[in-house]
Amino acid sequence: MFQAIYQRRYLVSFKAARLTQQVTDVLVIGGGVAGLRAAIAAADEGVDVMIVTKDRIQESNTWYAQGGVAAALNPPDNFEAHI
Numbered sequence: 001m002f003q004a005i006y007q008r009r010y011l012v013s014f015k016a017a018r019l020t021q022q023v024t025d026v027l028v029i030g031g032g033v034a035g036l037r038a039a040i041a042a043a044d045e046g047v048d049v050m051i052v053t054k055d056r057i058q059e060s061n062t063w064y065a066q067g068g069v070a071a072a073l074n075p076p077d078n079f080e081a082h083i
């Protein structure tokens with residue numbers, strides 16, 4: 001009944017065994033601030049880290065916010081006021 005869920009579907013047919021393979025200890029999906037912070041934390045543990053993004057590294061909210069990301073760091077500013 002749920003067979004279709006387990007079938008892999010691709011836009012084009014290909015054989016995975018013929019593709020270039022990359023091996024890493026930690027795979028981070030996303031190259032925005034969250035992914036990069038996770039990658040730094042993982043790298044600090046001395047493991048190999050690879051980051052993949054769905055597009056160029058410049059295509060992220062993090063990149064578009066280069067003018068500065070406001071954050072509540074010190075009182076009297078706070079998280080609720082920041083929202």
Ligand SMILES: Cc1cc2nc3c(=O)[nH]c(=O)nc-3n(C[C@H](O)[C@H](O)[C@H](O)COP(=O)(O)OP(=O)(O)OC[C@H]3O[C@@H](n4cnc5c(N)ncnc54)[C@H](O)[C@@H]3O)c2cc1C
Pocket residue numbers: 029030031032033034035052053054055057059060061062063064065068069070071
């Ligand atoms: C102009 C602007 C100003 C901003 N100003 C502020 C501010 O002042 N204060 C504040 O707190 N926030 C601000 N933000 C929001 C803040 O920038 C984002 O909340 C934050 O950067 C999100 O980081 P992220 O790593 O979660 O996501 P993103 O930076 O969006 O990164 C997502 C990553 O995931 C990848 N990805 C997504 N889907 C897939 C997929 N299917 N497969 C592989 N990779 C995938 C993308 O390619 C990208 O690399 C602003 C945003 C913008 C655009």
